[in-house]
Amino acid sequence: MAEDNSYLKDFSRGIIKENPVFRLLLGMCPVLGVTGYLVNGVGMGLASTAVLIASNVVIASLKNFIPPQVRIPCFIVIIATFVTIIEMMLQAFQPVLYEALGVFVPLIVVNCVILGRAEAFASKKPILRSLVDGVGVGIGFTLALGVLALVREVLGQGTVMGPDPESAIILFGENFEPMGLFGQPPGAFIALGLLLGLVNVLFKKFHI
Amino acid sequence: MERLLSIIFIYILVDNFVLQRFFGICPFLGVSRKMETAIGMSMAVVFVMTMATLVTWLLYSFVLVPFNLEYLQIVTFILVIASLVQLVETSLRKISPTLYQGLGIFLPLITTNCAIMAVALLAVREEFAFIEAVVFGIAASIGFSLALVIMAGIRERLEMANIPEALQGSAVTLITAGILSLAFQGFRGMLTL
Numbered sequence: 579m580a581e582d583n584s585y586l587k588d589f590s591r592g593i594i595k596e597n598p599v600f601r602l603l604l605g606m607c608p609v610l611g612v613t614g615y616l617v618n619g620v621g622m623g624l625a626s627t628a629v630l631i632a633s634n635v636v637i638a639s640l641k642n643f644i645p646p647q648v649r650i651p652c653f654i655v656i657i658a659t660f661v662t663i664i665e666m667m668l669q670a671f672q673p674v675l676y677e678a679l680g681v682f683v684p685l686i687v688v689n690c691v692i693l694g695r696a697e698a699f700a701s702k703k704p705i706l707r708s709l710v711d712g713v714g715v716g717i718g719f720t721l722a723l724g725v726l727a728l729v730r731e732v733l734g735q736g737t738v739m740g741p742d743p744e745s746a747i748i749l750f751g752e753n754f755e756p757m758g759l760f761g762q763p764p765g766a767f768i769a770l771g772l773l774l775g776l777v778n779v780l781f782k783k784f785h786i
Numbered sequence: 787m788e789r790l791l792s793i794i795f796i797y798i799l800v801d802n803f804v805l806q807r808f809f810g811i812c813p814f815l816g817v818s819r820k821m822e823t824a825i826g827m828s829m830a831v832v833f834v835m836t837m838a839t840l841v842t843w844l845l846y847s848f849v850l851v852p853f854n855l856e857y858l859q860i861v862t863f864i865l866v867i868a869s870l871v872q873l874v875e876t877s878l879r880k881i882s883p884t885l886y887q888g889l890g891i892f893l894p895l896i897t898t899n900c901a902i903m904a905v906a907l908l909a910v911r912e913e914f915a916f917i918e919a920v921v922f923g924i925a926a927s928i929g930f931s932l933a934l935v936i937m938a939g940i941r942e943r944l945e946m947a948n949i950p951e952a953l954q955g956s957a958v959t960l961i962t963a964g965i966l967s968l969a970f971q972g973f974r975g976m977l978t979l
Contacts, residue, residue, distance in 0.1 A: 606811035658861040688900040767964030774957035
């Protein structure tokens with residue numbers, strides 16, 4: 579039973595209490611850079627999650643073979659390998675998303691969430707727990723990207739599921755004038771700042 | 787020459803790396819609390835970014851492309867940047883201990899500064915020539931420094947301000963960055979390559 583609890587804790591910690599974006603402010607570049615549209619934000623979140631889970635598992639299983647002095651370069655090479663795999667897969671199967679995310683796909687390699695989990699968790703804990711941790715933190719990261727992207731897309735474009743006109747759902751009537759600011763760089767900073775404020779209020783209210 | 791000048795102008799003001807492109811947000815939020823650390827970090831970034839663009843461009847054009855190894859781009863670039871940072875750190879300690887004392891603590895942080903990786907990747911993606919790539923690296927790092935130093939100046943004053951409780955800390959910093967970004971938005975469309 580105690581074992582089960584610790585898995586649950588590993589899983590939920592990354593989503594709420596130590597949410598990488600809203601609580602720890604890690605991996606901010608893609609958070610701000612690709613959240614103009616919900617599809618892009620969630621796509622980026624899932625790509626990062628895949629890299630995070632894979633690198634967590636591999637690092638946890640290799641932890642006894644990696645000499646502690648050179649562990650950071652080893653982690654980086656492992657992460658970079660998975661990023662290359664994800665980049666190629668996106669290019670092959672999701673070319674539209676790949677184009678939209680642009681240079682932020684290879685930049686997953688310097689996402690501090692992934693290296694942070696490798697250093698703080700996967701390099702010390704067993705394989706299964708690292709897997710659970712990777713899934714939890716990944717969901718937390720994707721969730722944060724999704725929430726921010728949803729806010730920005732609804733306010734900045736007045737749609738959900740854009741930019742592809744076939745899947746885009748127009749939310750408001752014809753007279754709605756979207757707040758272009760939220761589609762542009764300043765809006766990303768301001769929306770995330772306000773969301774952080776909201777999260778602070780909620781955490782205080784529910785004593786998390 | 788004209789093209790070089792426009793690269794400088796674009797990447798310092800129009801397409802500022804931090805405020806318009808969102809590269810290097812972590813150090814931007816992390817070390818902008820004091821002017822002194824902001825300047826230290828800026829100098830370290832200018833140094834490493836210029837070197838990194840130079841080395842990765844040469845490596846990409848003369849090793850990876852001739853041998854059809856473009857798919858190794860990410861692994862190569864990150865290793866080059868990591869070892870470059872290490873090299874700069876070690877040589878600086880030997881050559882100029884005073885400079886090392888100023889930049890020392892910021893150097894290890896730079897490995898995961900995504901602005902460095904971004905500049906290396908973009909120099910290749912935009913198909914810049916060698917000189918253009920180096921100028922691009924310098925301009926991007928000056929743009930980064932400009933944003934960091936302005937932000938540090940604002941945050942030093944913000945310490946004294948009366949901020950609503952929920953927005954204290956990083957929330958108000960992000961909103962401030964948003965307003966700053968709005969100001970840089972004024973340069974939008976002034977120049978394109």
